Amino acid sequence: xxxxxxxxxxxxxxxxxxxxxxxxxxxxxxxxxxxxxxxxxxxxxxxxxxxxxxxxxxxxxxxxxxxxxxxxxxxxxxxxxxxxxxxxxxxxxxxxxxxxxxxxxxxxxxxxxxxxxxxxxxxxxxxxxxxxxxxxxxxxxxxxxxxxxxxxxxxxxxxxxxxxxxxxxxxxxxxxxxxxxxxxxxxxxx
Numbered sequence: 001x002x003x004x005x006x007x008x009x010x011x012x013x014x015x016x017x018x019x020x021x022x023x024x025x026x027x028x029x030x031x032x033x034x035x036x037x038x039x040x041x042x043x044x045x046x047x048x049x050x051x052x053x054x055x056x057x058x059x060x061x062x063x064x065x066x067x068x069x070x071x072x073x074x075x076x077x078x079x080x081x082x083x084x085x086x087x088x089x090x091x092x093x094x095x096x097x098x099x100x101x102x103x104x105x106x107x108x109x110x111x112x113x114x115x116x117x118x119x120x121x122x123x124x125x126x127x128x129x130x131x132x133x134x135x136x137x138x139x140x141x142x143x144x145x146x147x148x149x150x151x152x153x154x155x156x157x158x159x160x161x162x163x164x165x166x167x168x169x170x171x172x173x174x175x176x177x178x179x180x181x182x183x184x185x186x187x188x189x190x
Contacts, residue, residue, distance in 0.1 A: 003027050004049055057151060058139075064154045064165060065090065071161045088116050091136045094153030096146050098137065104129035 009022035036042060065083040072081045102110060104122075111117045114135045121132035139150055151171070158165045165171070 003029060003032075007046075057147065060166065061139075061147075061151050061154055062087075064158055064163070067163050068154070068157055068161060071163055075161075087139075088136075090150060090154050090157065091116055091139070092118075093157075094150045095139065096137045096142065098135050100133045100135055102131055102133070104131050107131050107133070110135075 003025050004027065005023050005025040007021065008024045009020075011020045011022075012018070013020060062083060065086045068086045069081040069083045072086075073079050099120075100110070107119070110133070115138045116136040118134045118136075119131060120134055123130045123132075139147060142150065155165050155171060
């Protein structure tokens, strides 16, 4: 189970030289405490809370991606596009990305770990080839705003291809649900 909360304190145990981090947790964590209180070493992952996107909105996006693939295959008289292909195209046009630079030897391994990577530059320096990549982030890691941008792009592509979509009001309703969840969580975190 994932927990939400905030850091409330940091102190140092001068006898051991270790730091003690205090957390305030929103969820009942008694079971967690009982299960792990005797462990000598734990793996701990703390990151900034991000509002998750609506599952309905995600399903809607994938439905539209399938419609785009069908339409392109029909219009071009091919059977070449899948909704996964269209998804990657939409990530390139409307998705979030990061830029990474690395030595050439690391590029193949790095490309296997990302959904979509484009090489944008190569430079020779000090007998090494340095490669710059644009790495597109998969939508499962998007927050509400990022997912909203992607869905707006997918809807725009549907309109270009004359594919029926939900009404603007219905789409705004999906986005409003994300906003409501986000606001409720902010109040809960206070």
